[in-house]
Amino acid sequence: MNRQKILQETKSYIILTFALFMSCIGWAGFIIPSGIVGGGITGLGSTLHFLWGWDVGITVLIINTILVLLAIKILGFSFGIKSIYGITVFAAFLSLLMNQFEGPVVSDAFMATLIGASLAGTGAGIIFINGGSTGGTDIIAMIINKYRNISLGRLLLMLDVVIILSAYFIFHDIEKVMYGFITMAIFGYCIDMVISGNKSTVQLFIISEKYKELSDKIIQTAEKGVTILDGVGGYTGEQKKVLMVISKKRTSSVLFRIIKDIDPEAFVTMGTVSGVYGRGFDQIKV
Numbered sequence: 001m002n003r004q005k006i007l008q009e010t011k012s013y014i015i016l017t018f019a020l021f022m023s024c025i026g027w028a029g030f031i032i033p034s035g036i037v038g039g040g041i042t043g044l045g046s047t048l049h050f051l052w053g054w055d056v057g058i059t060v061l062i063i064n065t066i067l068v069l070l071a072i073k074i075l076g077f078s079f080g081i082k083s084i085y086g087i088t089v090f091a092a093f094l095s096l097l098m099n100q101f102e103g104p105v106v107s108d109a110f111m112a113t114l115i116g117a118s119l120a121g122t123g124a125g126i127i128f129i130n131g132g133s134t135g136g137t138d139i140i141a142m143i144i145n146k147y148r149n150i151s152l153g154r155l156l157l158m159l160d161v162v163i164i165l166s167a168y169f170i171f172h173d174i175e176k177v178m179y180g181f182i183t184m185a186i187f188g189y190c191i192d193m194v195i196s197g198n199k200s201t202v203q204l205f206i207i208s209e210k211y212k213e214l215s216d217k218i219i220q221t222a223e224k225g226v227t228i229l230d231g232v233g234g235y236t237g238e239q240k241k242v243l244m245v246i247s248k249k250r251t252s253s254v255l256f257r258i259i260k261d262i263d264p265e266a267f268v269t270m271g272t273v274s275g276v277y278g279r280g281f282d283q284i285k286v
Contacts, residue, residue, distance in 0.1 A: 030113075114182075117184075122190045202247055204245045
């Protein structure tokens with residue numbers, strides 16, 4: 001491994017560790033001390049903590065370890081070093097911080113929900129984009145999905161809902177349940193914002209008789225790469241050229257101005273893509 005690669009990996013682990021710490025601050029300083037049960041394995045660990053006083057960090061580590069071993073046995077998964085690192089360090093930070101905070105940092109439950117979920121979700125997003133993981137209910141969902149034909153998204157939602165609803169049987173307080181759902185929503189939103197956010201990328205397909213002129217202009221003026229695909233009209237059977245362009249959403253207006261100037265009659269579709277990897281975009285991180 002060369003020096004540059006070592007420096008990149010070191011930087012990645014520093015960022016990953018910071019993100020794990022940030023996420024744990026959200027849980028241990030705001031959410032859990034306020035008696036709020038969020039989703040995921042951390043939410044399940046919180047439930048067991050409220051019921052029997054178990055250490056959340058140790059509980060989360062034990063559950064995740066069991067899930068990882070089950071996933072390897074049933075699904076044949078190979079977990080990367082960063083995932084194992086994330087699961088272990090997250091549990092250690094959570095256990096340490098839970099012993100440091102005697103109560104929530106803020107007394108108002110709603111503010112604790114907002115701040116805690118924002119910190120936990122932002123941290124989780126940074127963990128994901130740096131190739132890490134904190135384990136979670138997604139492993140359970142994948143195992144169930146192997147034997148039952150249910151979508152992973154629906155399974156994850158169902159598992160989180162069940163975990164959050166369990167708070168009612170502990171506190172007999174519907175407000176606690178609602179705070180749990182608010183936590184889940186903010187947590188997911190923050191993850192999406194970190195992963196896509198300002199890096200939101202769009203994919204354009206352009207069908208035009210002036211494809212060559214458009215292609216040259218996009219490359220020279222917008223400084224974007226263009227892929228020319230062969231297409232056939234389903235109704236007419238005519239051969240068509242299709243331009244595929246990947247662009248940051250904030251700069252896509254430049255492309256539309258070019259298209260309008262050269263061929264206002266061009267057929268254009270634009271869709272948001274969740275990730276683009278390769279030269280000029282993000283690196284693949286595992």
